[in-house]
Amino acid sequence: MSAVIVAIDGPSGTGKSSTSKAVAAALGLSYLDTGAQYRAVTWWMLTNGVPVDDSAAVAAAAERPVIVSGTDPAAPTISVDGTDASGPIRTKEVTSAVSAVSAVPEVRAVITALQRSIAAEAVGGIVVEGRDIGTTVLPDADLKIFLTASPEARASRRSGELKGKEATDLSATREALIKRDAADSGRKASPLKMADDAVEVDTTPLTLEQVVECVVTLVEKAVSAKQGRDGENGRSSGSGRAAEGADEKAGQISK
Numbered sequence: 538m539s540a541v542i543v544a545i546d547g548p549s550g551t552g553k554s555s556t557s558k559a560v561a562a563a564l565g566l567s568y569l570d571t572g573a574q575y576r577a578v579t580w581w582m583l584t585n586g587v588p589v590d591d592s593a594a595v596a597a598a599a600e601r602p603v604i605v606s607g608t609d610p611a612a613p614t615i616s617v618d619g620t621d622a623s624g625p626i627r628t629k630e631v632t633s634a635v636s637a638v639s640a641v642p643e644v645r646a647v648i649t650a651l652q653r654s655i656a657a658e659a660v661g662g663i664v665v666e667g668r669d670i671g672t673t674v675l676p677d678a679d680l681k682i683f684l685t686a687s688p689e690a691r692a693s694r695r696s697g698e699l700k701g702k703e704a705t706d707l708s709a710t711r712e713a714l715i716k717r718d719a720a721d722s723g724r725k726a727s728p729l730k731m732a733d734d735a736v737e738v739d740t741t742p743l744t745l746e747q748v749v750e751c752v753v754t755l756v757e758k759a760v761s762a763k764q765g766r767d768g769e770n771g772r773s774s775g776s777g778r779a780a781e782g783a784d785e786k787a788g789q790i791s792k
């Protein structure tokens with residue numbers, strides 16, 4: 538069987554990274570944080586003096602940063618031109634500028650090609666999270682999930698995260714999330730949008746553990762369905778723990 542590909546999209550702070558990492562780790566899949574890649578390009582633009590509000594300047598430089606993503610869910614990495622960028626890409630400066638940079642079509646073309654090649658090389662299967670994975674990057678993904686949560690829940694989760702590091706003004710955090718979502722949903726090039734064939738999971742009333750359990754079950758079902766299709770087409774099967782889990786589950790159900 539070809540490797541399972543899972544696309545997880547949704548607005549900021551809905552739990553995409555936490556869920557995707559945990560699901561990938563539980564099922565023995567690779568993991569790709571595409572937001573980190575756009576943040577890395579943004580950091581490169583800022584550190585190389587490219588004015589991020591000048592889309593022509595950003596477009597002209599789009600191919601210059603060399604972005605490398607490590608896809609181990611237990612220790613994902615991101616580097617730019619050989620330098621570890623995992624810390625700098627999380628600063629407020631990058632967070633404020635990333636939507637402008639990610640809206641530039643030339644940037645999206647470079648990063649989308651990189652994402653597709655990483656997914657194609659993930660022989661054991663992969664969970665890819667972002668904003669346009671199900672709609673644009675991997676439209677043939679075996680499973681597409683769109684995570685949502687109320688702005689209040691998202692702001693409170695983020696404020697909990699920031700406590701002790703930066704001032705935690707709940708309403709400012711909420712406004713910043715809403716502003717970034719509006720920019721990401723409103724851009725012309727590959728906006729944040731739920732794919733027509735995605736499963737929507739509203740995480741507002743759920744703990745992270747409950748969301749992970751729900752998504753793991755959905756992946757196992759998708760793997761089972763894929764194995765069924767591959768069997769009908771006469772192809773051999775076997776791919777990672779997701780396939781084994783689905784086999785076990787199917788076995789239990791049929792007993």
Ligand SMILES: Nc1ncnc2c1ncn2[C@@H]1O[C@H](COP(=O)(O)OP(=O)(O)OP(=O)(O)O)[C@@H](O)[C@H]1O
Nearest residue numbers: 548549550551552553554555694698740743744745
């Ligand atoms: N269901 C949940 N219940 C409570 N807290 C959660 C839940 N899901 C995620 N969190 C917490 O919310 C915060 C944001 O989660 P996460 O970074 O995974 O979201 P995200 O969608 O990837 O955000 P962004 O798009 O901004 O990168 C983290 O502190 C995470 O631990």
Ligand SMILES: Nc1ccn([C@@H]2O[C@H](COP(=O)(O)O)[C@@H](O)[C@H]2O)c(=O)n1
Nearest residue numbers: 571572573575635636639667668669721
């Ligand atoms: N597929 C994607 C993923 C992300 N973006 C842009 O990157 C920003 C940062 O994403 P985080 O998940 O790290 O918060 C996000 O606000 C988008 O502007 C994207 O365009 N497409």
